[in-house]
Amino acid sequence: MSAIDNTLTKLVQDGKTPSVHYTFFNQDSILHTFKTGFADVQHQQEVSDDTLYHAYSATKTFTALAILQLAEQQKIDLDQAASTYLPDFPYPKEITVRQLLTHSAGIVNPIPLSWIHLDTEHSTFDGNNFFRQIILKHATIKSKPNEKFAYTNLGYILLGLMIEKVSGLTYEDYVRENILRRLNLKSEEVDFTVADSTRRAKGYHRKNSFSYFLLGLFMDKQKYMDKAEGIWKPFKPFYVNGAAYGGLIGTPNAFVQYVQALLKPDSVLISNEYKKMLFAENHLNKHQPSGMALSWFCDHLNGTKYCAHAGGGGGYYCEIRIYPEKGLGSVVMFNRTGMTNEKYLDKLDQYFIS
Template structure:
């Protein structure tokens, strides 16, 4: 555990992140927890177990779980074309729900960092109107259904619309009622809005970096970035436009509760036969492994299989992971920008895996 803590302390001390939270656990207990650094540099406010971070694309795993819950209730069939349930679907009528979930539908993925709005704009923001224009601009698929793997945020926008159409609830209310509430996760722990500003970590971007120069090409920095704090530029509070691909905001503890439940047999959220579907790797039409299941990425560390998802964007980066053979999971959260799937957990989980 000392090696893990040393690595994470260096992340803060060497100004690679303002703060970090890490938890590794089994289905019943926390094996190790570490947290360090500042949720707010200017106010010198340290991160705590109650600090919330933007989870971004980790939300996709909640979207996929929601789809399978609806499949279990016989409200949809993931092998069917999505157009059967969502007539306004803007792409080929051959594309199935499963292909959207496994990022094999060929739907475009325009750069998403500019797809945010300020917290004060949230109540008036119309996501359906926003994405209607995006779909018009990106009206052609990049490949045939299940021809290859190609990550797409737009695909998960459409899955969110499918959840709303099929359940009769808003996406947010569906997730609250069918995932968060059954786990007794409060809105202050995990939700789609910043429920307690004092508990929320500011999102930061490194001031002296190449990515900071690129950032100006992607967003209006005068609108979204506040005054510099030390070596970091803080983002103003904002929300991702596509709630079903990146809208969750919460604590590391809430994500631990979520993954712990998925580790349990006969979990509260979904029956085992449907839960197993989440973790079956997709193969293309040419029988090529894609490394992608239904929203979960498949990987290996020290010979042990895992399923994972990262969430990255302006101001935050996080990862969640499940090691099914070991019966453990892990979560890491940073309040600094992350734009790629870094597989950061490989660097620290390996010490626990080697012990196991």
């Protein structure tokens, strides 16, 4: 649709992002797709269907799906104490697995912008030791379990550890074997590491911006960023410290295939019964809806319910979305910094959802 394409083209022309890739689809077909801009500004490398973007927190939906798969196998009970599966769990023993999934455990959320390491450090980086220190530092809760919604990356680090304890696999290998492989997605399409660095979109931050100044308060820009490319300051290639809360890197189409599999009534990923649980909105202690299902945010566009998750941080921003009642979904990816859930898909999907 020309209105969508014009909107996205203008974003690039106005210097709001170096590139963008958007797709709207049903369970079987692509209904609309559009991409424009540069994966590499300096070398004028245009974005393509093979371009890899960091998905950041959209990875949490894979973590939740993995927990549901293990629950379906009766290896995890969502309403059991998380400490049942994590003997060293440092938080109150009444916190359940479900409360970790729905961000209602009351665990704090330190700003994670500095939770990255250069790809040259990846072979020696010890994520478990890194987060052991972080969790010990933030071992108290700020609200009672299921008292209110409070988004936390640490809760999903704990869920990743739970997947490892219960399955006997590393978190990354569990996701590869039980989600990506079932979708016939190859490692060059989506994974936790990048074999071909030329296909990864450079992550950028607008140089002359207040947020660029703030970035220096949370990370070592000299270490993690490269020389300016026009109006953009690029990040050096890096990985997120915790795979379970934000480590996936992939093509937009890989995430399209993932959402399409969740749209299908007989999904290869999970049974209908457990998929219904995945998208059921959590209600808090006083029975008010929390706006959060099992990792998926719940909201409405033009009166139509959707479940979604954004992923944002230094250099990249994305959103994935599913409209369960209509059998539709969408994915958008940018290679510029995103700090909050922008609900950018509202602007694009409105042309399809009425």
